[in-house]
Each structure stands twice: as structure tokens, then as C-alpha cells.
Amino acid sequence: MRLDAKIPAGPIDQAWDTARFEMKLVNPANKRRHTLIVVGSGLAGASAAATLGELGYNVFCFCFQDSPRRAHSIAAQGGINAAKNYQNDGDSIYRLFYDTVKGGDFRSREANVYRLAQNSVRIIDQCVAQGVPFAREYGGSLENRSFGGAQVSRTFYARGQTGQQLLLGAYQALERQVDAGQVKMFPRTEMLDLIVIDGRARGIVARNLVTGRLTIHIADAVILASGGYGNVYYLSTNAKGSNATAIWRAHKRGALFANPCFTQIHPTCIPVSGDYQSKLTLMSESLRNDGRIWVPKRKGDGRSPDQIPEEERDYYLERRYPSFGNLVPRDVASRNAKAVCDEGRGVGTTGLGVYLDLAEAITRLGVGTIRERYGNLLDMYQRITDEDPYKVPMRIYPAIHYTMGGLWVDYHLQSTIPGLFVLGEANFSDHGANRLGASALMQGLSDGYFIIPYTVGNYLTTEKPMKLDESHPEAQAALKGAGQRLKRLLEIKGKRTVDSFHRELGKIMWNDCGMSRNATGLNNAIGQICALREEFWQNVTIPGSGDDLNQSLERAGRVADFLELGELICIDALERNESCGGHFREEYQTTDGEAQRNDENYSYVAAWSYTGADSRPELNREPLAFAYAHPSQRSYK
Amino acid sequence: MKLTLTIWRQRDRAAKGRFVSYRLDDVNPEMSMLECLDVLNENLSERGEEPVAFEHDCREGICGSCGFMISGIAHGPLPATTVCQLTMRHFKDGDELVLEPWRSKSFPLVKDLIVDRRSLDRIVQAGGYVSVSTGNTPDGNALPIGKDIADRAMDAAACIGCGACVAACPNGSAALFTGAKIAHLGLLPQGQPERDERAVRMVAQMNAEGFGGCTNIGECVAVCPKQISPEVLARMNLDYLVGSWKHRHGTVTAISPIIGWGPDET
Ligand SMILES: Cc1cc2nc3c(=O)[nH]c(=O)nc-3n(C[C@H](O)[C@H](O)[C@H](O)COP(=O)(O)OP(=O)(O)OC[C@H]3O[C@@H](n4cnc5c(N)ncnc54)[C@H](O)[C@@H]3O)c2cc1C
Ligand code: FES
Numbered sequence: 001m002r003l004d005a006k007i008p009a010g011p012i013d014q015a016w017d018t019a020r021f022e023m024k025l026v027n028p029a030n031k032r033r034h035t036l037i038v039v040g041s042g043l044a045g046a047s048a049a050a051t052l053g054e055l056g057y058n059v060f061c062f063c064f065q066d067s068p069r070r071a072h073s074i075a076a077q078g079g080i081n082a083a084k085n086y087q088n089d090g091d092s093i094y095r096l097f098y099d100t101v102k103g104g105d106f107r108s109r110e111a112n113v114y115r116l117a118q119n120s121v122r123i124i125d126q127c128v129a130q131g132v133p134f135a136r137e138y139g140g141s142l143e144n145r146s147f148g149g150a151q152v153s154r155t156f157y158a159r160g161q162t163g164q165q166l167l168l169g170a171y172q173a174l175e176r177q178v179d180a181g182q183v184k185m186f187p188r189t190e191m192l193d194l195i196v197i198d199g200r201a202r203g204i205v206a207r208n209l210v211t212g213r214l215t216i217h218i219a220d221a222v223i224l225a226s227g228g229y230g231n232v233y234y235l236s237t238n239a240k241g242s243n244a245t246a247i248w249r250a251h252k253r254g255a256l257f258a259n260p261c262f263t264q265i266h267p268t269c270i271p272v273s274g275d276y277q278s279k280l281t282l283m284s285e286s287l288r289n290d291g292r293i294w295v296p297k298r299k300g301d302g303r304s305p306d307q308i309p310e311e312e313r314d315y316y317l318e319r320r321y322p323s324f325g326n327l328v329p330r331d332v333a334s335r336n337a338k339a340v341c342d343e344g345r346g347v348g349t350t351g352l353g354v355y356l357d358l359a360e361a362i363t364r365l366g367v368g369t370i371r372e373r374y375g376n377l378l379d380m381y382q383r384i385t386d387e388d389p390y391k392v393p394m395r396i397y398p399a400i401h402y403t404m405g406g407l408w409v410d411y412h413l414q415s416t417i418p419g420l421f422v423l424g425e426a427n428f429s430d431h432g433a434n435r436l437g438a439s440a441l442m443q444g445l446s447d448g449y450f451i452i453p454y455t456v457g458n459y460l461t462t463e464k465p466m467k468l469d470e471s472h473p474e475a476q477a478a479l480k481g482a483g484q485r486l487k488r489l490l491e492i493k494g495k496r497t498v499d500s501f502h503r504e505l506g507k508i509m510w511n512d513c514g515m516s517r518n519a520t521g522l523n524n525a526i527g528q529i530c531a532l533r534e535e536f537w538q539n540v541t542i543p544g545s546g547d548d549l550n551q552s553l554e555r556a557g558r559v560a561d562f563l564e565l566g567e568l569i570c571i572d573a574l575e576r577n578e579s580c581g582g583h584f585r586e587e588y589q590t591t592d593g594e595a596q597r598n599d600e601n602y603s604y605v606a607a608w609s610y611t612g613a614d615s616r617p618e619l620n621r622e623p624l625a626f627a628y629a630h631p632s633q634r635s636y637k
Numbered sequence: 638m639k640l641t642l643t644i645w646r647q648r649d650r651a652a653k654g655r656f657v658s659y660r661l662d663d664v665n666p667e668m669s670m671l672e673c674l675d676v677l678n679e680n681l682s683e684r685g686e687e688p689v690a691f692e693h694d695c696r697e698g699i700c701g702s703c704g705f706m707i708s709g710i711a712h713g714p715l716p717a718t719t720v721c722q723l724t725m726r727h728f729k730d731g732d733e734l735v736l737e738p739w740r741s742k743s744f745p746l747v748k749d750l751i752v753d754r755r756s757l758d759r760i761v762q763a764g765g766y767v768s769v770s771t772g773n774t775p776d777g778n779a780l781p782i783g784k785d786i787a788d789r790a791m792d793a794a795a796c797i798g799c800g801a802c803v804a805a806c807p808n809g810s811a812a813l814f815t816g817a818k819i820a821h822l823g824l825l826p827q828g829q830p831e832r833d834e835r836a837v838r839m840v841a842q843m844n845a846e847g848f849g850g851c852t853n854i855g856e857c858v859a860v861c862p863k864q865i866s867p868e869v870l871a872r873m874n875l876d877y878l879v880g881s882w883k884h885r886h887g888t889v890t891a892i893s894p895i896i897g898w899g900p901d902e903t
Contacts, residue, residue: 047771054770066692066751067758069798070700086778122774129774131767131827133791140781158791164699165794172766179762187755210747239694274665276672279696380698383715383722449771497682499675544687548649549748551690552682 001256003607003622006410007111012628013093016115019411023458031056034460037204037219039191039246041068043163043441044424045225046170047448053177055453060217061174062186062206064241064554069171072227072239073444076163077284077377079147079155080127080441082120087144091152093117099150100439101629103329104404104432105581105597107259107605110628111411112429116439119446124156126449130169134158146327147286147437155438160284160376166441170448190554192482194222194250194420197474200465201250201420205475205482209554212547214486216470216479221419221456224250225448228403228425230263232562232569233514234506236400237269237282243558244565247407247426255415256607256620258408258428260565261573264435264582265515266401267333270384271353280399281384283356284377285437288326288333290361290370291394293317295354299344305355305393316340324636331434331582331595332636334398338515339593341397348395357393398515402440404431404582405572408607408622412455413447416607418463421456423447428605433581486546489556494539498556501536505529505559505566513570518586522574526567533563568608568617575619578602590633599631638664638730642677644689645737650746656735666726670713671696671703673725690749696721698862701797704804705750706737711801711860719799719862739804743811743847754800756846757814763842764835765818767827786824793820793872795863802857802865808849813857815843816873817865823876833880840877 008018026034034057038049041063049061063071083096096117101108124142128134134156135143147155158165177183188209195203195216203218229244230236251257268288270281294313301308316336318325328336337354340346347353362370367390371378378389385395406428413421413429424444431439470476508528512521536559544550579588579595580602588596605622640661647654659677668676671693678688694702698719705720707713713723728734736750744752794817802813819836822828828835851870858867 051771065694065700065702066754067701067798069758070694070702072695072700074700075695075697084777124777125774126769126771128777128780129767129769129827131790131822131825133787133794133821133825134777136782136784136787138784140783141778158794161699161795164797165791168794172761173769173771175758175762176766176768178758179764185758187758239700240696241694273667276665276668276676278669278672278675281697379717380722383718384724386724386726453771493685495683497679499679541682541685543682543685549690549751552688 001416001609001620003408003620004410005109005622006412007109008411012111012114015111016118020454023454024461026457026460028056032058034058035060035219036456037217037222038062038225039204039223040071040225040227040424040426041171041174042071042073042225042227042424043167043170043444044426044448045071046167046174047445048223048225048423048452049183050170050173050177051449051453052456053180053182056182059177059183060186060219061183062189062191064188064190064209066187068174068185068187069168071167072242073167073441074164075239076441077160077282078286079145079157079162079438080123080166081147081154081436081438082124082156082442083117083154084121084124086142087153089152091154093121095152096120096154098629100430100436101432102634103434103436105434105595105634106432106599106603106626106629106631107262107580107624108430108432109624110626115451116430116443116446119450120442122450123442123445127166127169130173132158132165132169145286146289150436160374163441166445170445191226191246192249192557193478194253195475195478196253196417197468197472200418200463202465202468203475205478207482210549212550214479214483216475218468218470218475220460220465221421223421223423223452223456224407224426225423226426228406229562229565230400230403232505232566233400233509234502235272235277235280235510237266237280240279243561245558245561247422248561248565250407250415250417250420252610253417254610255417255420256408256609257405257568258605258607259405259433259572260569260608261513261576261583262404262433262581263400263569264330264402264404265334265398267330267337267398268356268396269399270381271348271350271395271397281380282399282401283381283394283396285330287356287374287377290365290373291326291356291358292360293326293354293356295340295345295347301345305347314340314345321636328636329434329436331584334515335584337398353395353397355393356396358389359393362390400510400514402435404428404433404435408605412458413451414455414459419459419465421452423452433583486553486557489540489553489560490542490546492538492540492542494541496539496541498540498542498552498559501532501540502555502559502562504532505563508532509566509569513573516584516586517573519574522570525570529563529567529570536560536563571617572606572608575606576602594633597631597633603631638666638725640664640673640725640728641733643733643735644749646689646749647746649748664725666724668725669696670707670720670723670725690751692751693721698722699797701799704739704799704801706739706804708735711739711805712862717862717864739800741803741809741848743809744800744803752800754798756848757798757800757811759846760811760815760839760842761818764831764838765822767822768831780826782826790821790824792866793817793824793869796865797863799862801860801862803848805856805860806849807854807856808852810851810857811843811846811848812851812870812873813861813865815839816869819876820869820872823872832876833883836873836876837880837884840873
């Protein structure tokens, strides 16, 4: 398939203006005649649904939680980037663009990233106007900090609850449109399939999670903002409900899935403590601004940290990367933590942990300042580990956190199915092979507030979707298919619980397709996943019925999809014979152990098409061209 | 450690509910309350029994999904902690914990420990926002906001909408939740133009949803996982009084004195 990214011709700094000018507008009086479906109420979905409602469209918005305010975006801690240059420290739109392309290890699309950097500035204005209580200086101006691999201070934040405050801003805007009758909200409702009619996305099949009822919703376009798929690894920093079902079903209906193997591992999470562990808790990496990361120099050093003298500590990030030190990007920090633990120098009972030590910062700045900056995080740490981080160095270890891959979209955020748009973490668009800190929130809001309102209008005027209703045979077939799948799941009545399958899948993924990958391991993983999937469909047990609230059934549907997606992730990782960003293939590294990209052969987006249950997915390539940010080896030394 | 969990089981709103006791012999003190329920649910599922339905998502104390009563206390005995962050080391070997859903007529039961809290969304719909559409906004730094005010607004905005305040209140009042939003927006300059109207409409909606009145008992503040300050109750009363005095047209549909009115049926 030829992939047309629809990037406007001309200089990159005018591309978005050009595109907006060329896009057709919808007559204001006609907007209310168009119904749009938005799946998801996170930053991307809520901002899109609210803005489309404000413009006068008729919007149906779906989420699986009991309220749109609970979307996973609420958990983001650290902050949101914007190229405001309020600190006068040399930031600019161009620099944010350049940092993001470089941080993504030259595997993202330049034009998209440039637009993201441009929009970043307006996002802050919008959020301030909504009443988002960003941190302020005494004089009343907005405060910034440097964050995750940036050398300028461009991160805006609201204590350690930036995602919460941004989401509440978008949620309130959404509720305002609900009040105005422009948006109809469907909470506790899960999309189970995409309805494609005459090659266009025309609606969804959704299940009411309380009554179990399946319904058809028809619209002129469908917008997916359903978040990332990190939970394919079972243990991750994502909310427990985060899942891939919406994008996976769309993939099976014809939307290409891009760069699935680009997954991000976050370096600073609380280490695993036992088998019952249900999720991993992130400690914002803003802690790396003030915390120093170290392990003992000696293998198997069992002494408590306060017994280890300064000269017997290895501040390995500061040692290996003198110019970035503890602030190297996430992939680099994570891999280095794994490396020192693999050498047997890890700390804690499991040996899978490194110290993040605030002692020096506390001496330099005082406890008060540290408490002000990180108080709620440190409280959370103490609550979970029963250790006092003001006195004892924190223990941290990497965990799956974010997925750069997702459904392939063009510059208009439209997938390969006309009329199906994909926003936020669910698409693959802006972060290449590695995302920089504080840029997911930026992307979600850029997509939802400032891009989709234009591009969806253009689609509606150029494509003029015809009238149809739920009696259409394709819609009825999708409804029937979704019902049969649920019935089949309930009828298996096997012996193993849904969670036990999910855990096992997670282990396979983490061991063979996690922080570092190699061909043997990946081939192994593919075999194991296929066998596990087969067993799942014969041996899973789902108590209860399909016609009331049944959380096992909800999870079973999601895990069934993860069991397919997991395989695709491994296939993609195997196919990409290079190391870049979060994708580290052991066979491809420099002599000093850094990732070795292969621009000659792999400077492309790998977009996979679904070809059927038992057939190998087909690879389509979108070549990447770099006219502005020239590919270099990322060096943080 | 060994624990007995006595849990409210109810298939749906129409069904009759009852307490069922489960013994757990191998509780790890490091696990969270929800992980403890996960373990129980795995056992139940393996036996083909229906697991206990409970709400949860982030498990980091921020989404507000989780919450139930543990032996009579909303979110359990540890202050400023949601059940997803409550580790079992805070209980003693041999303890019996009684788990019940939030009880409030404005939170209809869905199943087992899950209730329907959409009434809180409807309170926000009634003006819990700044009416600004996407697009035409001034530069973020055009409007200086003193750090004090920004911090106080943030304190109020930290509410996670879990509903513990309602469950803990003998009157079943949602005043802490409503007051938190009124205070957050009412403190900031962006919130001034609609300040009166917002308070009046949100309070009216709170009443229409059947939440009880606030009599300043303070149980809500004691259980609030985000330690929202009772100051927000005062702000709500102030804004509501000023608002209903100044705006005596249309919107004041359900006038009730804020302090001292009780539930409809006494
Ligand atoms: C702990 C943590 C901290 C983070 N901190 C930061 C940070 O500091 N800065 C930063 O930039 N990024 C951060 N991130 C990343 C960022 O939070 C996410 O990438 C971003 O919020 C994703 O937003 P979203 O709108 O795309 O999706 P989500 O917020 O995940 O929303 C998904 C929505 O889709 C709905 N949904 C999903 N599937 C279905 C379905 N089948 N049917 C119906 N509805 C469905 C859900 O109900 C939900 O409403 C963090 C992530 C984590 C896990
Ligand atoms: S599960 Fe999110 S607050 Fe407890």
C-alpha cells in the first residue's frame, strides 16, 4: 500500500498554515447536521469532544470509566512542554521541534513535530484561560522547570498533578458542552468494533458495561482517542483499564498499525515487590532534576546505603554522560539501570533497583524546598514502601510507561480508513522511537484542541458522507459479530483466570521484548504468545454472565486483543534490525554499548496491515525524510 | 497475615444485597487493599464463583475511581489515602474488615462495591467551568496570578471526585466536592465573571440531585484522601449567598439555606 502522509509542500514553518488554508470549511449552519463519535475522554478525547461541540457539531463521546474525568491522563505527574521561552534561556519553537525529533531518534515525521511545537504555545494559553492552576512565581508569572532530557526550562506544571489539572480543564470544557446539549456522554460504555461502510468509518458497536447491552452508533466520522497499549506488558505505569481494544479492532478493520515495537520504559518507578503486584507506580522523573542516581561499586554489596561511603558509590549516569548526567533521556537512563543490575550491582531485596538519592539536594536547598517541589510524590513513595525518602535514598527501577507506536495517521491525523481519525497516545505520530518527558500531554491537547477541529471539517466537506442508519447490513453484521465474540468467550468455561493469562503474556513481553531485544528471544516470544493465545481460547474461565456488569468479561476481551497485538509487537521488533530510541536490539550497538541506528535501511515508519487471523501481517513502509533536523547519533555525553 | 473480609454482595440495584465473609490466609503486608481483593477474586474465579466487583483504574490515588467503606470509614483508617494506596501493613493479623459500598441516595448502587456517581458530573455541568472556548485566549502570562492564590486554588482543585465526602457525611452532603470546585475557580481571576452564577447553579444542582445539606460536621474533611480544606465550604456559602442576592432571576430554582437544612425526609 502506498502511504500518503499528505505533508504540505513548502517550508516547514508554514506547512500548517498552508494546510489550514487549503482545508475546506463546514458552513456553520451545517455543523449541527453532522454527528461525530469520539472514543476516549482523556486529554486527547476530552479536548477534541469539547472543541467540536463548541464549533456546533453533534458529538457522542465514549469512555469505559464511570466518568470522563477518570481517564488515564489524570495520572500524569511531571508536566507539559511549551516553547514559550518565558525563562529567556534560549528556547524556541525550532528548538522544541529539534529536541523532539532528536529525542525520538529520528524516527518521527518532521512536519508533524514542527506543528506540535508551534501548537504548544497556544495550549498553555488555553489551559490558563480555563483556570488550570499552574505553578507560579511570587510575582505572578508562570513557573517552569527543566524536565526529562531538556537543557532549557520549558515544562509547565501543577505540583505533581499536571495531568489531573489539564484533564480537569478539558473535562470541564467537555461538561460545559454536555450542559449545552452539544455533546452526549456515554460513560461506562466500551467500543467493541468499528463500523466501516463503503470503505469509510461510519460508526461503532459499543457495550453498556452495566447492562451488557450492545448498541450501534452511526456517525459521519469516528475519532479514536483511546490511549496507549502499554498494558500488553501486564505490569506498567498505565491505569489498570488502559487497553488496546479500540485501536486493535480498527486495525482489524483495515487501519494500519505503525511502529508497534516502539514502547517506552520509564526509568524511575517503584520496584516490583511481589507476585500479587498489579501495577507499577511511577515516581515522576522530575526527581532526576534534584536526585542523584547511584549503585554500589562492588557487586552484591549488601550494606545499607548510609553505610556505603561516597568513594564506593558509582554515580553511573554522571560518570558516563558528563554533559547530561542524571537528565539523560528515558531510554538511556533505563538501559543503564538494567545494565548495572545485570552486573549484580542492583539494590533492594530483588536486586532489581538503583538508588535515587536526594541527600545532596536536601543539603543544598533545604528540606522545605524539596518538600515543596516533590512533597506529594515523596509521600506516595513512603506510603507504598514504608521508607522515608527524606532520610533513605529511594529505590527505583524502570517500567513500561508509554507506547510511541499506534495507528498510522497522516498529517490530518486520519488513519488509512477514510473518516477514522486517531489522536493522542493511540496514534503513532510525533514521538518517533522515544518520547521526551512532558510531551505526551502536549501532543494529546495539540491533537484535540488545535488539529482535529480543522481536519475533520475538511473531511466532511470533501467526502460528504451519505445519510444512513443502524439498519445498514454492515452495521448489523458488526453488532452480531461483537455479540458472538462475547458469547464465545463466556462459553469456554475453562480453568485459568483471565489475569493469569495476562500475567504470563506480560512476562513474555517484558523478558523478550522489553528493555533490550534480540532475534532469538523475539522468535521465542512469538512462539510462546501463539501457544498462549491458543490456550486462552480453550481454557479461560469467565464467571458470571454477559448481561450485567462483569469485569472478568471486560478484561477477557481486552486480554484477547493484547494476545494478538503482543505478537505484532514482536514481529515488528524482529523486523527492525537496528537499535533506535526505546527499541534496543542487542545485535546492533556501538562498541561502548549505545544504540546503533541504521538510517540507510530503517529510516521509515513500519506500518503493518492485518491480513487475517492466521496469516502474517504485511509491512508497508513510509520513508522518512529529514530536511531540517539532520540525523546524527544521539549523544548525551 | 490472616484476614477476614466481610463484603457487601449485591448483583444489581433490584437484587437483595447481603454480607458474605471470606477468609484470606496469606495476605502479604506489602500489598494494597485492592491487590488483596485481586487475590480474593482470583481464588473466587478459579472456583467459578463471581468475583467481587469494585471500581479502580489508576491505583495511584489520583483518578478517584476506587473507594468503599472499610469497617465504617470511607477509604479505611489511614488519613489522606485512597483504598488503592492503602497497604495491608496498616491492619493486624486476624483482623476482620467490613467492606461496603458508598451509601447515599444520590449514588445508586450498581453492583457489589460499585455505585453510580454521575450526580457529581451533573454538578460540574451546572457551571463548574470557565466559559472559554478553544481559540481566542490571551498569552498565559498576560494575567499575573500571585503564588498564594495559585497555591490555594490548586489545593482546592486537587479534589479527585471519589465521593468519600458524601459517604462519610451523616447528611449525605456533597458540599466538600461542590465547594472545592467553586473555591478553585472562584479564587482565580479567570473565574470571576461567572463566580456568582456558578455558585448558585452548582448548589442548586447539588440540591436537585438529592444530596443532603451541610451542617459543618466535618466528617468529609476527615476522610478526604486529598485533604481538601473546610475553607471551601465557607467559600461556597459566601459565593452562594452573594450570588443568590445579586442574581435573583431564573436560575435560583432550588433555594435552600446552605447551613442547617437537612435531608428531605427527617
Ligand atoms: C503515571 C504516568 C505519568 C505520566 N506523566 C506524564 C507527564 O508528566 N507528562 C506527559 O506529557 N505525559 C505523561 N504521561 C503520558 C500521558 O499521561 C499519556 O500519554 C496521555 O495522557 C494519554 O492521553 P490520551 O488522551 O491519549 O489517552 P488516555 O488518557 O489514556 O484516555 C483514553 C480514553 O479512552 C477511553 N477508552 C479506551 N478504550 C476505550 C474503548 N474501547 N471504548 C471506550 N472508551 C475507551 C478511556 O475510557 C479514556 O477515556 C504519563 C503517563 C503515566 C502512565
Ligand atoms: S484507583 Fe485511582 S484513585 Fe484509587
